[in-house]
């Protein structure tokens with residue numbers, strides 16, 4: 001590439017958190033892979049955890065000298081409505097997967113396969129939307145399916161249908177051990193991670209925080225309780241409002257729900273509109289995509305909530321913990337791995353419990369502070385992007401070895 005004054009993050013930037021040995025180890029692992037050409041495929045550039053990880057991970061790979069691309073599939077509203085149903089059914093909902101729906105799903109993916117020329121050494125397909133692409137290419141190296149969804153109880157009929165595609169992959173990556181399925185395809189586990197240098201996660205000054213909150217007319221006279229999530233029933237925004245109403249009988253606060261609408265999630269607007277009747281002076285609903293606002297809120301709020309009912313991993317929890325926030329999370333999926341109940345946050349299983357924890361935290365500054373310190377420490381240890389990057393490097397090495405052995 002041509003020389004430029006612009007700069008992207010390098011693994012060396014992480015040295016302050018992971019130490020110089022880890023930086024050297026990552027460089028050493030990357031070096032022999034530098035002639036690989038890799039591509040990731042998913043279905044949206046922004047609006048959810050997958051896009052968030054891709055935005056940083058792909059750049060970091062390139063800065064390490066491994067040519068890594070990122071493609072987005074295109075689709076009609078009916079396609080994304082079907083793929084959201086598929087997503088919901090993998091998280092346990094019923095689905096009426098008619099022949100016509102399968103035809104739309106598979107045809108749109110075929111069209112995307114024509115438009116995208118995937119002749120890379122390794123192809124990583126994210127989530128069910130682009131899954132069937134594997135049917136339309138001659139493999140030149142491993143194809144990996146990276147599933148970010150909470151797979152505690154997938155709908156079996158759907159799973160059986162998807163297996164025809166999944167079993168063609170060389171490996172499947174899930175976020176947690178309990179999401180593993182019965183299948184012959186090798187399964188590996190990578191938990192997601194965050195980039196501490198983005199607008200969403202970097203340090204902000206008090207002035208910068210206040211500027212963002214003022215911009216959206218968010219009052220700061222009372223402590224803030226906030227949930228930042230796509231407007232999605234699995235994130236249980238209504239449960240958060242109900243819990244807040246109970247908590248407010250004992251302690252005064254302002255609730256802020258912020259949610260963006262991802263291009264691959266057609267349910268968002270409906271869920272947002274269904275909540276509008278809950279709006280009050282002290283219950284604020286905002287539907288915007290603004291990473292600096294997310295950062296400011298996670299830093300300013302007394303309590304961050306992520307009361308999910310299902311959650312593949314829950315990057316919003318990681319992001320808030322990174323900022324030293326006291327987090328109340330639903331006792332599900334990846335949230336359970338991030339929050340150690342009572343130590344670096346609270347896990348809850350009902351509206352009532354969420355309300356009680358809100359009251360406890362709002363009344364106890366010291367507890368919030370201690371939990372926040374423990375939270376930041378655990379993200380530093382386990383959830384920074386370099387850990388995920390290294391897992392990918394290890395996986396690429398194992399494939400390189402396997403492919404070299406098989407072609408010898």
Ligand code: UDP
Pocket residue numbers: 047048049050052200228229230258259260288289290291294313314315316317319
């Ligand atoms: N997010 C955002 N603005 C919003 C809501 C969410 O930028 O209004 C981001 C959030 O900061 C996080 C991601 O979207 O990076 C959500 O990831 P998570 O794993 O929590 O849930 P998902 O949406 O993937 O189910």
